[in-house]
Amino acid sequence: MEVADGARPRVLVVGAGLAGLGAAQRLSSSRAFPHLRLLESTGRAGGRVCSQRFGSEVVEMGAHWIHGPSKENPVFQLASDYGLLDEEAMSEENQQIEVGGHPLLPAVFYSSAGRVLSPELVEGVRNLFSTLLDQTREFLHVPQVSVPSVGEYLRKEIAQQVKEWTDDDETKWLKLAVLNTYFKLECCVSGTHSMDHVALGPFGEYAMLPGLDCTFPGGYGGLPDCMLTSLPKESVLFHKPVTVVRWGGSYREESQEGRTFPVQVECEDGERFLADHVIITVPLGFLKEHHETFIDPPLPPRKADAIRQLGFGTNNKIFLEFEQPFWPPDCQLIEVVWEDESPLVEAGTDLQASWFRKLIVFLVLQPPERYGHVLCGFIAGKESEYMETLSDAAVLTALTDVIRRLTGNPHLAPPKKVMRSQWHSAPYTRGSYSYVAVGSSGDDIDALAQPLPEDAADPRPQQVLFAGEATHRTFYSTTHGALLSGWREADRLLSLYDTSESHQHKPRL
Template sequence: MALRSSVDARVLIIGCGISGVGAAQKLIRQGFRNVRIIEATSRSGGRVKTGRLDGKIIEIGANWIHGPSQENPVFRLASQYQLLDEECMSEENQSVDIGGLPPLLSTWLSSSGKKLEAEVMAPAVEVFLSLLKKCQEFYTSSDAPMSSMGEFLEREALRISNEEWKEDETRKLRQALFSTLMKLECGVNGTHTMDDVDLGTFGMYKSLPGLDCTFPGGYDGLITHMMNELPKDIVLFNKPVKCIHWNNIHSQSSSKEGTCPVTVECINGEIFEADHVIVTIPLGYMKKHHDTLLNPPLPQHKMHSIQRLGFGTNNKIFLEFEQPFWDEECEVIFLVWEDEYDLQNHVSDMKTAWIRKMSGFTVLKPTERYGHILCGWIAGHESEYMETLPEEEVLHTVTRLLRRFTGNPTIAPKKLVRSQWFHDPYTCGSYSYVAKGCSGQDIDNLAEPLPLTGSEAEPLQVLFAGEATHKSFFSTVHGALLTGWREANRLISHYNPSPRKVTANL
């Protein structure tokens, strides 16, 4: 059948996060005129969500540009829109290669209310970072000694500490610090436990050069600039999708000529027809609704990959103080529970012990912009439980925690704001990770358009984008953006099958 022109092709994009907005931008620039975005909520941005605490900008969702260098499309766009400060834009900042681990000035506090010496803690940090590096290497060497990352980190951290450090309190403290760093790593990966992360494929994630930086005016400024370049009213807000009927299963326009192969049915009963639908829905939502979201259902291998891939929760708890209790140069405060030297899970009772999963706090800088705000990090089931508690209870528990670890009974945060990504009905968590038993093939399966290659049906009816569909940059904003461009390029190539190469750059 002859291709309709790209001018006529009706493209629906489900989800107005950066992936969907990026796809729409690229298609419209290439002459597609019938592009609409259907968004379940009342706002654009998805997991990019900037909030306010007492008038100060805080990031409820995406926090940093990870690897702000020329290879990063988010950095390039942010530079183009002049949204970054000079330090972030500097050649020096772009060239720093930190392997994804920023060298932060840390303060270590113990559960007995003591400040721990940096030189006592440093060897443990060094060991842990070297083990993380080793975990990444198993991907290329294909000889991971076990299936889970948690198992490997725990075994090796204890082995090294038993061999190299004397039998004294220092060794136990360093082992307890390993436990804190494991919790932090759970947050970085968006998992409940490192036992759920696949050791052999962990290294599939690639970090870009550049010292991670933030948006002085808020991450959502990037979304605003991108949205401003799109035609007005391109987004239909507050329209959750009930089902995507493809292969013309549900078409109500059978009497019309040139029936569209895809029909999108919204929960409110509205129906939209399209030649192509780009699905940019978070993997967390797909996991919960994949059996009803498409009709006919997803092919088995696609469904199995959705079930196998990991998607967890990492939440933030922002606290504002009248005066700082931390040193001026401090960038991060780590909490070390002295009884956790065995690296076992010490949350026996969620109600009373959920707070133990909090690894520490980052200090929002510069002080002139933020005043005195800390951002606490908590991942996993404890994080999901925290979301269900009243704000006052969270504030009370975190205050008790800080008083215990600082030994200062007068510490009192004056305000709290938290994220609640697990209970967000259209996200169901924070971001994806490669779960135990997963491979890059699962990500490829997730990204594969429908109908499958070899089918005689209309091609590229349903395409898939979003951070979970990027093999090297899953869990990142730049990964999400690149996949939106990838699927837009797939459609552009479909309508303009010329030999010229369509690049993934704007």
């Protein structure tokens, strides 16, 4: 028997990042959900995928690469279907390369003493750090770990290694300084202030897919834009920040006698939406700050604890455009080594005096014929958050001083343009992405993903569902984790209502 449209379930999706778009796209491809609304707090779709103009070219303020672009990666598959990638990225050869993380690019190491470090010395240290980092992933199912964090494990192992080094003192210090650069680089990868905050036991649960990391020639933002155009136009509402999600209630719609809904979503502008189900896809950083007032009745203790215990850090980018490059023509990566630093020595905490020391890697945007001479620097942690409070002019001055020091050229022309991301200040994001912090585990990720009400026997199940990168146990912090989590929650609802069609819907392109 055909169900009247008015009686069909109403679904609200909060947040138009990849998780929210993925869920909405999956649901809109089913006839069971004609009443679908997607509420986005800002004026654009994409969330932490954010392509912006820098001069005449598009740069990525948020997500940069497709990590592991291969058949198992839904972001790669969707981008391929939309024709957003170049032929090289889609080649079988690229999809089969196992890089175990970021590929190695032609790099130059500049030191704070104004010299270029020998590639041989750097390569030996990089291999050591890589080996030790691989070891940290072997504690996954160990009942008891000797130290709580990845950082402490690495330092303990390095301290043992140093005892066996036969180099002269100057070389030892230089090797330790290079190791410190890799610690900071790993903070950017993990989105944390310090590797001392990242839990050792669960670290190996994060999964990497095969494929050589690739970028979008026309900007990552092309993906959410394409997903958005596949949705019914009237279903997406921008500039609709949600202030509270009320669930477990009985809310009667004024215009339709007799129909009540368990969920009411209130927006900042006072508008209210009634629904049978709401899929919340807001970032963990936002939930950390607002979960006590954002969801009513309050979250069960287990879920609230998971929000508090999981990590969510800041990783920002600073783009610098130069009239002329100071780096060699074949260089694609500039790494910075502060010769007076070591992972075995406590770092200073004066952010004002030393925030720029956390900026230890610059990507040379390729190809230069298209971008000109543009560097993209990565900076994580408290230093990154402090950087957000400074003016563009202050950032430009500080980085001009740093680059003059690195090159040993006090007269080097300053960059002609600067632009940076400010993810910690973004009110609906409050950081970049999640990690499994000391005191938390993958079980917290699963707890965060658990729908409400928790009692499966409840007559009105799955009123509040949760998606987003922080809810994917093995792909947290990634765009493919976000997309998969949105599909997961859409499939929960499809399995409740959609008996006529396969639950594995291919989204409408």
